[in-house]
Amino acid sequence: GIQVEQSPPDLILQEGANSTLRCNFSDSVNNLQWFHQNPWGQLINLFYIPSGTKQNGRLSATTVATERYSLLYISSSQTTDSGVYFCAVVERGADGLTFGKGTHLIIQP
Amino acid sequence: DTGVSQDPRHKITKRGQNVTFRCDPISEHNRLYWYRQTLGQGPEFLTYFQNEAQLEKSRLLSDRFSAERPKGSFSTLEIQRTEQGDSAMYLCASSLVHGDTQYFGPGTRLTVL
Numbered sequence: 001g002i003q004v005e006q007s008p009p010d011l012i013l014q015e016g017a018n019s020t021l022r023c024n025f026s027d028s029v030n031n032l033q034w035f036h037q038n039p040w041g042q043l044i045n046l047f048y049i050p051s052g053t054k055q056n057g058r059l060s061a062t063t064v065a066t067e068r069y070s071l072l073y074i075s076s077s078q079t080t081d082s083g084v085y086f087c088a089v090v091e092r093g094a095d096g097l098t099f100g101k102g103t104h105l106i107i108q109p
Numbered sequence: 110d111t112g113v114s115q116d117p118r119h120k121i122t123k124r125g126q127n128v129t130f131r132c133d134p135i136s137e138h139n140r141l142y143w144y145r146q147t148l149g150q151g152p153e154f155l156t157y158f159q160n161e162a163q164l165e166k167s168r169l170l171s172d173r174f175s176a177e178r179p180k181g182s183f184s185t186l187e188i189q190r191t192e193q194g195d196s197a198m199y200l201c202a203s204s205l206v207h208g209d210t211q212y213f214g215p216g217t218r219l220t221v222l
Contacts, residue, residue, distance in 0.1 A: 004151075030208040041198050043152070043213040050208075086151050090208060095165060096142055096154025097202075097211060 002027045002091040006100035013077055014108055021072040021103045023087030031090035032063055033097065034072050036083050043086070046072070077107045111135070113214035115201050121220045122191055129187045130217045134203030141184050142211060143176055144200040152200055158184060159207075191221045 003026040013019055025032075034046040047054050047061040049070065054061055058078075063070040074081055084104050088097040114133045122128050134141045139160055144152035155174070157165050160181040169175070173191075178184040188195055198218050202211040 031211075033210065035213075041146075041216050041218065043200065045210060045212060048210040088151070095140075095157050095207065096144070096168065097152070098154065099151030101151055 002029070002089060002094075002098050004087060004089055004098050004100040006085075006087055006103050008103060009101065010104045010106075012106045012108065015077060015079060017077050017107075019074045019077060019105065021074075021085055021087075021105075023070040023072070023100055025068050025070075025087075025089050027068070028092045029065070029089040030092055030094075031097070032070055033088050034061055034070070035086045035088065036081075037086060037102070038083055046085075074105075077105075079107045079109055081105060082107045113201055113203050113212055115199075115214040115217050117217055118215060119218050119220075121222065123222050124191060124193060126191055127187065127189045128191055128219065129185050130199055130201075130219075131183055131185050132201030132214060133183045134201070135212060138203035138205050138212075139181075140204045140207065140209075140211075141178055142202040142204075143184070143186050144202065144213075145170070146198040146200060146216070148197075152198075155186075188219075191219075193221045195219060196221045 005024045035043045051065040084102040088099040142157040143155040146152040158178040173189045198216045200216045201214045204211045
């Protein structure tokens with residue numbers, strides 16, 4: 001099956017800093033989503049982005065499908081951005097999402 | 110659009126007991142998915158439905174796990190003879206069509222004593 005690797009595994013930043021999270025995947029995909037998991041376990045949709053670039057406020061994402069990677073940018077970090085960020089893909093010919101192991105982001109005041 | 114809901118939010122049970130979880134997808138979403146998440150890991154896909162048809166069963170963790178979606182609306186996930194290793198968060202998601210955005214519910218956290 002498809003492999004999804006996220007980096008870095010952990011990231012500690014000061015409030016106001018910018019960050020880039022990376023997701024590499026090993027095969028062609030129909031779907032790529034970025035999620036933020038809050039402390040209560042809820043997975044919050046950030047982006048549906050199988051290709052191209054999208055922006056939503058301080059967050060933006062870019063997926064280069066031909067090179068099999070996606071990037072999530074967080075600008076001007078706030079403490080509420082803390083949590084685990086997951087990249088997940090649906091492999092071509094499959095249906096369920098395959099998740100990476102996540103990036104654990106801590107924003108310090 | 111009320112989002113995906115799951116019930117109960119927490120379940121504590123003793124080893125050997127059966128448990129059943131419910132998921133109500135976003136209305137008009139044809140696809141419904143079940144995932145399991147253990148501590149420190151990303152969610153793991155278990156099974157999914159297109160309307161009432163269960164189209165993928167091979168990823169269910171053992172024959173103690175079963176799922177239904179009898180009328181193509183809500184779904185239930187049952188675990189028989191629970192074991193301590195079944196302790197995890199069980200997540201449900203729904204989407205309108207194949208390849209579309211999957212929206213997740215808040216999850217049911219299971220603790221097996």
